[in-house]
Amino acid sequence: MTGERFPDGGSRTRHVVVMGVSGAGKTTVARGISELTGLLFAEADEFHSAANVARMRSGVPLDDDARWPWLRDLAAWMADRGTEGRSTVLACSALKRSYRDVLRQGPPAVDFVHLDGSAEIIRDRLARRTGHYMPASLLESQLAILEPGEPDESVLVLDVSLTADDLVAAAVDGLDLAAASPVGER
Incomplete structure (x- = not known):
């Protein structure tokens, strides 16, 4: 989706981060x-x-010092796409308010979709997932640091027990994202 063009030549783009713990369905949604x-x-x-990646693969959770450069890179990626007039959707854990604050330093505005739900559902999904470097053993550390969105943040909370199609539809509707023809180049 490209941004709307305004008389001053600028564009208004949308930037969405689908957040939650590992196994919540961020990438799918x-x-x-x-x-x-x-x-x-x-x-x-x-x-x-x-x-x-090596640290997580070995079962060691990342600390904030390891996350800050990564989060700044993500914010810059969104900002760069916004400058190009491109709207984005990013699958990212964004577990803490401070992490979301860094992501918001990129584009002018970021909306978050928090995929939230019972640890049992998420554990079950992680047990069935293959080919991902994040071991299920790190779920507890993610749940321990998860900070739900605060009233001054744009965070739409959706229940992970919904089907993937229902989560997508609820996110698009809840954020009032106009359905558009897919862009030709990814």
């Missing part, structure tokens, strides 16, 4: 939003340094 609306999709995990 963010891709679904992208497919339905044309927002440019990115997976935040692909922005991690090799050192961060």
